[in-house]
Amino acid sequence: MHRCLGIFCFLIVSGLIAGCTAPPQKAASAVAVKGKITLDGQPMAAGEIMFSTPGFPANIMEIKDGTFSGKASVGKNLVEVVRMKEEGFTTTEPKMPIKINTIDDKFNGPKSTLSAEVTKDGKNEFDFQVTSKK
Numbered sequence: 001m002h003r004c005l006g007i008f009c010f011l012i013v014s015g016l017i018a019g020c021t022a023p024p025q026k027a028a029s030a031v032a033v034k035g036k037i038t039l040d041g042q043p044m045a046a047g048e049i050m051f052s053t054p055g056f057p058a059n060i061m062e063i064k065d066g067t068f069s070g071k072a073s074v075g076k077n078l079v080e081v082v083r084m085k086e087e088g089f090t091t092t093e094p095k096m097p098i099k100i101n102t103i104d105d106k107f108n109g110p111k112s113t114l115s116a117e118v119t120k121d122g123k124n125e126f127d128f129q130v131t132s133k134k
Contacts, residue, residue, distance in 0.1 A: 030059065033118060034069035035126035037081060039103070043067075044130070047083035047103070051116060072118045079114035081107045081130045104131045 033051065037044040043066025051072035052058035061070035063081070085102050089095040106113050107130040116126045 029074045029120065030071040031074055031118060031120060031124060032069070033061075033072045033116070033124040033126065034067070035128065036066050037063050037068060037127075038066065038129045039083070040132055041129075044081075044083065047081060049128075050080045050082070051077040051118070052080075053077055072116070072124075074118050074120050077116045077118055078110070078112055079116050079126075079128065080109065080112045081114065081128065102132055104133050107131075 037047070037049065039045075039047075044063050045065065047063040048060055049063055049068050050058040050060050053073040053075050056073055058080075059070060059072045061068045063083075081103050083102050084099040086097040087100050088098050090098060101108060105111075107128075114128055114130075118124055
């Protein structure tokens with residue numbers, strides 16, 4: 001009797017726990033995007049651009065010779081631009097390079113002023129002008 005009661009309680013608790021888990025999140029629909037990036041008025045030689053929508057991982061693309069291409073989620077995307085530069089080395093062992101972002105903070109991070117409305121059937125070409133940190 002106790003064994004049956006224990007199994008019954010286990011099944012009820014298991015069912016409650018299973019019912020409390022979040023449903024799997026539907027993957028965002030991603031489409032091709034491309035564009036140009038100028039840094040201080042010139043094509044940006046190298047860096048990265050990230051397109052992100054809330055609740056999904058960012059889509060990161062390489063910037064090379066002022067252009068980028070890749071896939072981004074459909075909808076309003078926060079856009080961030082990054083260009084890392086080595087600025088010396090750590091004082092710990094082993095010595096590691098210290099990298100800093102040389103793009104003005106208003107173009108990266110959660111407070112970026114850049115955005116793009118990516119559409120399922122649109123042209124999805126975006127041009128961004130960014131500046132270096134002063």
